Amino acid sequence: MPLNPFSAQHVNPGEPLTAQAWNDLVDGVDSLHQHVEAQLHAVRVKIQNPGLDLTTVRVTATSASGVSREAVRPVPPATQHVIDGLVPGAYTVHTSAPGFAPTSGTVNIGQTGDATLELALTPTHVPMPDVFGMTLTQARAALSAKAITVSRLLDTQGKNLPPNNPGAEYDLSLVLVQIPPAGSLVGVAGSTVQLAVAVAPKIETTVEVPSLAGLTLAEAKKALEALGLVMGKVKNVTSSTSLRG
Helix, strand or coil, X not given: CCCCCXXXXXXXXXXXXXXXXXXXXXXXXXXXXXXXXXXXEEEEEEECCCCCCHHHCEEEEEECCCCEEECECCCCCCCEEEEEEECCEEEEEEEECCCEECEEEXXXXXXXXXXXXXXXXXXXXXXXXXXXXXXXXXXXXXXXXXXXXXXXXXXCCCCEECCCCCCHHHCCCEEEEEECCCCCEEECCCEEEEEEECCCCCCCCCCCCCCCCCCCHHHHHHHHHHCCCCCCCCCCCCHHHXXXX
């Protein structure tokens, strides 16, 4: 953009400033502002990771001279980081975010127009899932989906349980404590968690006792044991006694 013609006119102290001189001054400043603004451009950076909170991503552009400028983070529904005020030239764009490895790319800004760049971050950590209040079965599924294993398992009475096989009676026990807590960043692979679950409820079952009439003592004992019952004290009575009873 060419600058408008401008001639410097000086006044001595105490001399009035004419309206025309003031207008020339304003026009000159405006022309210079437009000229400088026309030389500045922006880089728009698109982060390609789905679901990533873009407000946690830091983006900077560094020129060949080593001067860096940080991007303005997007405000939804915008999805691009914008680095403005850049003069034409080559830039290295750096990105970083918690739980991701830093990455960078290069971009060249020409004399006209803005530049765009797309970058993807590589995850190094994942947030610990919130399994509080889940059954142990549900918690295991949620943790397994993130490749997180249970390294220690105990109940609320302090009893240590085998992490991999605490028993079917604990499948419906609710998770009451988890370490590390939900939201903590843990490694993508090989991470562990410690859980404390409610004491497994005692399950009582009922069995209908079959009729043992007409069976010998040995046959009756065998029939009870087949149902998981134990024969108690046996009392012999004579038929005459049973008739009087």
